[in-house]
Amino acid sequence: MAAVSSLARRRSAGPVGSATRGTTHPNRLRRMDRWITDAHGTALRRSADPVAVDLGYGASPWTAVELLARLRRVRTDAAVVGVEIDPERVAAAAAYARDGLTFARGGFEVPLAGRRPLLIRAANVLRQYDEDGVAAVWERLCGRLAPDGLLVEGTCDEIGRRHVWVALGPEGPRTVTFATRLGSLSAPSDLAERLPKALIHRNVPGEAVHAFLRDFDRAWAAAAPYAAYGARQRWTTAVSALGADWPLADGRRRWRQGEVTVRWEAVAPRGW
Known part of the structure; x- marks a missing residue:
């Protein structure tokens, strides 16, 4: 596996990053999503292009499906793009596509055809990488955000009882949230x-x-x-x-x- 710092600097036509383990359980990210809709709700309501990215959603697309439902409680025309580096996962997720929910192959380059997401959520993605590469990945992802966008990157247990995440704006890291049952x-x-x-x-x-x-x-x-x-x-x-x-x-x-x-x-x- 290449070091994440090298991946973050790479400029190529292909996706940037490596496939995650892919473990996914329904409702796993509820605590993170609940915080996002509260902390980022004002920006979501004001945005001219309320698009969010579920980066590295895993072997099943449950987290992307749930993110759309939760964002639409705040903004009824919100859209979510599930981004995965594994083409088989993208193909399998296509059956769940619907109005406002699409899936694309990609990685840290966040392929949105020129659009800048209001939100990038990257849960349980960076744990497999080296610590010294995190800053470069954060910088790359923050560079893809809309001016009032938010990157939320963190880790939780398998059923979402315990979760810690960092919230970042285009300028870099802002806060760390600890959440638990x-x-x-x-x-x-x-x-x-x-x-x-x-x-x-x-x-x-x-x-x-x-x-x-x-x-x-x-x-x-x-x-x-x-x-x-x-x-x-x-x-x-x-x-x-x-x-x-x-x-x-x-x-x-x-x-x-x-x-x-x-x-x-x-x-x-x-x-x-």
């Missing part, structure tokens, strides 16, 4: 195994993301008495305490969904 959580650091590629190897002493998860665990432990009122109350109490020391980018309404979003610069890897 609260009933499955023993401590916030359980989410460490789902950190995106840019962060997963940085969960070590001396790195900011390690300090963030350490402080989150301490706040969670201090909020243990609130567990008597439910996991949601314990989570919101812990997140509220965490906000005293970390620049959180959301509020209680999102915390109640089992989420917390922190500014990228607060948890970025050393030397980024």
